[in-house]
Amino acid sequence: MNTHAKINDSLTLPCGAIIRNRLMKSAMSEQLGDKNHNPKPGLETLYRTWAEGGLGISVTGNIMIDRSALGEPANVVLDEQSDLEAFRRWSTAGKTGGCAIWAQLNHPGKQIPNFLVKTPVAPSAIALGGGLAKGKAPNEKLSAWKTVFETLLASGVYSFKQRRV
Numbered sequence: 619m620n621t622h623a624k625i626n627d628s629l630t631l632p633c634g635a636i637i638r639n640r641l642m643k644s645a646m647s648e649q650l651g652d653k654n655h656n657p658k659p660g661l662e663t664l665y666r667t668w669a670e671g672g673l674g675i676s677v678t679g680n681i682m683i684d685r686s687a688l689g690e691p692a693n694v695v696l697d698e699q700s701d702l703e704a705f706r707r708w709s710t711a712g713k714t715g716g717c718a719i720w721a722q723l724n725h726p727g728k729q730i731p732n733f734l735v736k737t738p739v740a741p742s743a744i745a746l747g748g749g750l751a752k753g754k755a756p757n758e759k760l761s762a763w764k765t766v767f768e769t770l771l772a773s774g775v776y777s778f779k780q781r782r783v
């Protein structure tokens with residue numbers, strides 16, 4: 619008997635979510651944030667088109683959790699200043715036909731161009747080079763990381779709230 623899953627087989631995750639097939643789009647940073655880092659309408663078009671194409675899961679590109687720590691200038695940011703309606707429109711478009719849309723929340727550490735931030739919170743103070751920033755010295759890092767984790771949690775809560783609409 620052939621027990622291998624087929625690409626069109628649905629998959630039930632331990633959390634109960636049912637994924638309609640085995641096709642997943644990996645995260646690809648879109649840089650489709652507007653000047654306030656809210657999703658531009660193009661994100662709706664893009665994710666609706668991918669969903670209509672038959673994907674099981676769309677993982678979004680980077681959604682930044684801290685507007686003072688962007689990975690790229692036109693990233694979207696999900697925080698207390700965000701236009702949650704714009705995020706809802708994006709996620710609704712991404713769910714067309716039963717596709718799942720998974721938000722990738724991101725803090726870039728030192729993978730951040732040095733023209734955006736010179737010394738971001740990062741795992742070490744060693745620069746990556748190639749125009750990327752140098753992290754903060756280790757003794758400055760711990761409380762800064764606590765803030766990053768709290769911010770990540772808050773962004774996760776915003777993400778969860780908009781999912782229930």
Ligand SMILES: Cc1cc2nc3c(=O)[nH]c(=O)nc-3n(C[C@H](O)[C@H](O)[C@H](O)COP(=O)(O)O)c2cc1C
Pocket residue numbers: 644645646647648678679680722
């Ligand atoms: C244009 C582009 C943008 C990407 N943006 C992200 C991103 O926002 N977040 C992330 O974790 N990975 C990002 N990646 C990495 C991809 O999700 C993927 O892991 C990587 O391309 C390896 O898969 P592949 O060998 O099929 O290309 C990006 C890749 C590309 C090509």
